[in-house]
Amino acid sequence: MPFVEKRRQGVTTLGVFVPCDPRIDKESRQRAYNIGTMTARWLGEKLHLPGGAHPNLFYCSHLVDNEKTADSAALELKEAGVDGLFIVPDTWFFPGKSAMALTAHFPASLPIACVGGNNAPKPGVVGIDALVGAYAQTGRLCPMVIGNMPETGMNPEFDGRTKEEIADLAYAVLAAAALRGKRYLAVDTDSMQMETALNHVHAARRFFGLESTRESMKIFADMLRQKGGYDPEELKTLRDWVINVKFKNRIFNNTEEIARRKMPVYTGAVKPPALTAGDTMKLDEGLALYLIVRNYMRDINAVAGGWTGQLSWGSDRRGVPLATADIAEALFNSSEDHTGKKTVIPFATENDIQGLLTMIAYCYLSGGEPTLFMDFRKVYEPWEIEKSAKALKLDLKKFQNEPWMRRGFIDGNNSGSASLDYARKSYLFKAVAYYFPGLGYSVGFVSPKGIKGMAGRLAYSDLSGMFTMVQDEAESQELPAVLTERVCHASDYSWPHTFLTFDHIASSTAKIGMPANHIHMVTDMPRRRWQHFSDYCLVLNYKWENTPEYTEGLDRPQPMLWRLNGGETVAKMRLAAKN
Numbered sequence: 001m002p003f004v005e006k007r008r009q010g011v012t013t014l015g016v017f018v019p020c021d022p023r024i025d026k027e028s029r030q031r032a033y034n035i036g037t038m039t040a041r042w043l044g045e046k047l048h049l050p051g052g053a054h055p056n057l058f059y060c061s062h063l064v065d066n067e068k069t070a071d072s073a074a075l076e077l078k079e080a081g082v083d084g085l086f087i088v089p090d091t092w093f094f095p096g097k098s099a100m101a102l103t104a105h106f107p108a109s110l111p112i113a114c115v116g117g118n119n120a121p122k123p124g125v126v127g128i129d130a131l132v133g134a135y136a137q138t139g140r141l142c143p144m145v146i147g148n149m150p151e152t153g154m155n156p157e158f159d160g161r162t163k164e165e166i167a168d169l170a171y172a173v174l175a176a177a178a179l180r181g182k183r184y185l186a187v188d189t190d191s192m193q194m195e196t197a198l199n200h201v202h203a204a205r206r207f208f209g210l211e212s213t214r215e216s217m218k219i220f221a222d223m224l225r226q227k228g229g230y231d232p233e234e235l236k237t238l239r240d241w242v243i244n245v246k247f248k249n250r251i252f253n254n255t256e257e258i259a260r261r262k263m264p265v266y267t268g269a270v271k272p273p274a275l276t277a278g279d280t281m282k283l284d285e286g287l288a289l290y291l292i293v294r295n296y297m298r299d300i301n302a303v304a305g306g307w308t309g310q311l312s313w314g315s316d317r318r319g320v321p322l323a324t325a326d327i328a329e330a331l332f333n334s335s336e337d338h339t340g341k342k343t344v345i346p347f348a349t350e351n352d353i354q355g356l357l358t359m360i361a362y363c364y365l366s367g368g369e370p371t372l373f374m375d376f377r378k379v380y381e382p383w384e385i386e387k388s389a390k391a392l393k394l395d396l397k398k399f400q401n402e403p404w405m406r407r408g409f410i411d412g413n414n415s416g417s418a419s420l421d422y423a424r425k426s427y428l429f430k431a432v433a434y435y436f437p438g439l440g441y442s443v444g445f446v447s448p449k450g451i452k453g454m455a456g457r458l459a460y461s462d463l464s465g466m467f468t469m470v471q472d473e474a475e476s477q478e479l480p481a482v483l484t485e486r487v488c489h490a491s492d493y494s495w496p497h498t499f500l501t502f503d504h505i506a507s508s509t510a511k512i513g514m515p516a517n518h519i520h521m522v523t524d525m526p527r528r529r530w531q532h533f534s535d536y537c538l539v540l541n542y543k544w545e546n547t548p549e550y551t552e553g554l555d556r557p558q559p560m561l562w563r564l565n566g567g568e569t570v571a572k573m574r575l576a577a578k579n
Helices: 026-046 067-080 099-103 124-138 160-178 201-208 218-226 232-246 255-261 277-299 326-332 353-365 382-391 481-490 527-537 568-578
Strands: 013-017 056-059 084-087 112-117 144-147 183-187 211-215 302-307 347-349 371-380 409-413 427-430 441-444 452-461 466-476 497-502 518-522
Touching: 013 026, 013 067, 013 160, 026 056, 026 084, 026 112, 026 160, 056 067, 067 099, 084 160, 099 124, 112 124, 112 160, 124 144, 144 160, 160 353, 160 527, 183 277, 183 353, 201 211, 201 353, 201 466, 218 277, 232 277, 255 427, 277 302, 277 326, 277 427, 277 441, 302 326, 302 353, 326 347, 326 441, 347 353, 347 371, 353 371, 353 452, 353 466, 353 518, 353 527, 371 382, 371 481, 371 497, 382 481, 409 481, 409 518, 466 527, 466 568, 481 497
Parallel strands: 013 056, 013 084, 084 112, 112 144, 183 211, 183 302, 302 347
Antiparallel strands: 371 409, 371 518, 409 497, 427 441, 452 466, 452 518, 466 497
16 A cells, blocks of 8 residues: 555554546556645644644555546555545546545545646646535535646645645645544533633534543542652652753742742842742642643543632642642643653643634644743733833833834733743742632743734633634734833733744734733744644634735635635525534
8 A cells, every 4th residue: 555654653654646547548547646745744743733743645556537437546545544535636636536536435524625737738637626626515624725737747845835835725624534533631611610611521522623622620639639640750850850951040939928028030140049848848749740640641542631729729728738740741832841842732722622623733734843821911012111111210112113112012911821831940839828818830931022812712602602713923022121120020020921922913912812811822832833723623713803805825715615605604504503
């Protein structure tokens, strides 16, 4: 069987086949087949899953040009265990006798896509249009990319721009397929009864194919108290890495003093006090919790998780408050820990499962990039920045062209799941006793400037019974040191800060546009990649005020199925109701 590389067990498998006109010459048939195998090999190299593994890529051993070859190709693809299909034509083909005959062997839920060149000699573009139009009339989604490659020659390659478009579509197919049957851990209830954070068990399964294990935090409290569920020697190794490597000379047990005196830890040279035995004990609680939850997630094959930190775990004095899980949450979301480089595990503070679903999708669509969990804590419009600068006697003239001065910025500031990958230098701060009587340690940092990515959040509504994504491209900003300290001290100093400016919307619009108190960010995930994924998963996409409906190079063209059925929103709602 023609796999691009040796087949790996437990890894998503994508298939490629080439529909073709049965009447054409041998050389044209060979060229068409070469394009299919080239596409399969390129996808096998380009795509990767969280953890770095490439998906299995399988290509059929022959062209599909009639009913018989469609049936035999379908059998090959089934035996290969494909989870998604790419149709790659170079010539005209008869849709019903080839591609549609083949995909009839698979469930309608299997993601499919069609990609090819805009070639004239044996025009595959008319076959793509005919096929995609036929699928649309049957009510099936089949996105397409019609790009560019040499019209002659036996081994043509797509040009760079076409490869980028195909890669975005392919990542959407991969993520939609890979998430089917995956599982996340949801520990206890939605923290603080935030109904924007509900665990949508049925909706997560219906739209994303995601399963969940809902577990009481009592079992974790018991393991923590009994010092069980982890290897004590590994805890020592983790503690040594935290104290002597990752956070060396940056662990502060005097957080309340720092806040009261407005000490400039982030931009100055503030020396931390020595850790007491009690401090180390509380640090160990948080680190042991990381190991306990990590091991539990391994036992149930969970790829992500959410944790209820408030109120019952660490801040309800009617119980026995335990150390905050903040450092554990940050380690899950980071690409390193005491073991070295590791797979990012999306992990949501306050068991915000809507936020976690966002993070899971972002992580898979980016090939495993770390996701940042933030509070949408404080929005600074230009007028307020100028007001703060005036109070600080800070001259802003040389910053007038900075994005944060022109459009404002958001202080992304959250107690928990802040990935260390978004920090140049990270700190640990002891939890304040009045807020977290269980104490423990939280990660703190200020993100460096220039981190570019997508920032947004999924939301759910009973009115539609569907998820909607609210997002935009964004970039982290760097403020003058004195302004940085003022902003950080204005919210919670001991928690991570990312000063974020959206590319296409002003902060005055953004502050009323987020559907919840949490927002999430990932790098290396273009907008159109998300849009393709949202098409497969029937997620609605909110269009911000005063932004264009379509921007070439940023947005994907609407699939034919949406064009024929009243546009994206109407078509998705109809299809969701039908399914």
